[in-house]
Amino acid sequence: xxxxxxxxxxxxxxxxxxxxxxxxxxxxxxxxxxxxxxxxxxxxxxxxxxxxxxxxxxxxxxxxxxxxxxxxxxxxxxxxxxxxxxxxxxxxxxxxxxxxxxxxxxxxxxxxxxxx
Amino acid sequence: xxxxxxxxxxxxxxxxxxxxxxxxxxxxxxxxxxxxxxxxxxxxxxxxxxxxxxxxxxxxxxxxxxxxxxxxxxxxxxxxxxxxxxxxxxxxxxxxxxxxxxxxxxxxxxx
Numbered sequence: 001x002x003x004x005x006x007x008x009x010x011x012x013x014x015x016x017x018x019x020x021x022x023x024x025x026x027x028x029x030x031x032x033x034x035x036x037x038x039x040x041x042x043x044x045x046x047x048x049x050x051x052x053x054x055x056x057x058x059x060x061x062x063x064x065x066x067x068x069x070x071x072x073x074x075x076x077x078x079x080x081x082x083x084x085x086x087x088x089x090x091x092x093x094x095x096x097x098x099x100x101x102x103x104x105x106x107x108x109x110x111x112x113x114x115x116x
Numbered sequence: 117x118x119x120x121x122x123x124x125x126x127x128x129x130x131x132x133x134x135x136x137x138x139x140x141x142x143x144x145x146x147x148x149x150x151x152x153x154x155x156x157x158x159x160x161x162x163x164x165x166x167x168x169x170x171x172x173x174x175x176x177x178x179x180x181x182x183x184x185x186x187x188x189x190x191x192x193x194x195x196x197x198x199x200x201x202x203x204x205x206x207x208x209x210x211x212x213x214x215x216x217x218x219x220x221x222x223x224x225x226x227x
Contacts, residue, residue, distance in 0.1 A: 004159075035217075043160070043217035058214065090159050104150070105215065107159030 003027075006091050006108035013115050019078040021111050023091030030096040032074035033058075033105070034066065036087040043090065049074055050096075081115045088112050119143070120204045125222040128198075134191040136221050138204030141185040146208045149180060150215065151189045153200040160203065160217070163189065194225045 007022035025032065033048040035058075045058030049068040063085060067075045074093075078085055089112075092105040121139040128134040140149065150165040164171055164178045166187075171178045177190040191198055203220040 040219075042219055045214055048214070092159070104162050104165065105152075105160070106162065110157070110159050 004091055004093055004106050004108040006089075006111045008111050009109065011111060011113045013081050013113065015082060015115060017081050017115075019081050019113065019115075021076040021078075021089055021091075021113070023074045023076070023108055024072050025074075025091075025093040025106070026072065027093060027095075027106065028071065029093035029106075030071070031094045032068065033092045033094075034064075034074065034076045035090045035092065036060070037090055037110075038087050046076065046089075081113075083115050086113060086115045119206050119216065120218055122202070122204050122218065122221045124219070125224065127224045127226060128191075128194045130196060130225055130227045131193055134194040134198065134223055134225065136189040136191075136202050136204075136223065137186065138188070139186045140204070140206050143184050143206050144208065147206045148208070149178065149184075149187050150205045150207060151176070151178065152203045152205065152217075153198075154203070154220070155197075155200045163202075194223075196225050196227060199223060199225045 004025045013019050031050050034046045035043040037043050044060050046064050047058050047066040049055045052071050055066050065077045088110050090110050091108040094105050148165050148167050151163040152160040154160040164176050166178045166180055180187045201220040201222050203217050205215045207215045
């Protein structure tokens, strides 16, 4: 069964720590995404990547960076975690644009990050 | 901002059909309608999508009005496990197009 795997389901970090959230997909998808989800705000796009070593800012990139060294792996980095980054983080992937299924996102289970 | 409008919540009796409406009056000609759902503490799950024809798969049916300004997701025989937040989203296939998730509809299936 194809899937998107997020390395950590729950994390607790302290303010100022560097945080890595890892995401791996086994579907050979070109596009990968990081969202955060907060009550009342829905899913907001942080960064996305349409190919290895390529990245583009989403709607709320401030305070985050990403890395895509391999096609299957997309990492979200919080250089210096802050309490307002406490959230649920969701990784997703999809195939390259070109067919009607290109916007069919497959999501991971999510990583719930608490920053104290 | 989300391009769709959905009711905040709905209730449905177990075993009955659940009909979830969505308005997307500003949809463009090249935009598809997608439905996802999110069960508590999990990532969203794709359900179905369509352009202008009605669609059916093993999970649900999607009915799109002729003017494409609204659609309805139908779960033919709702079960307790269908209790979730349902998101209706529109998006094109153009490069860089992002799917914007609104607040969705909380569907509660009750026994």
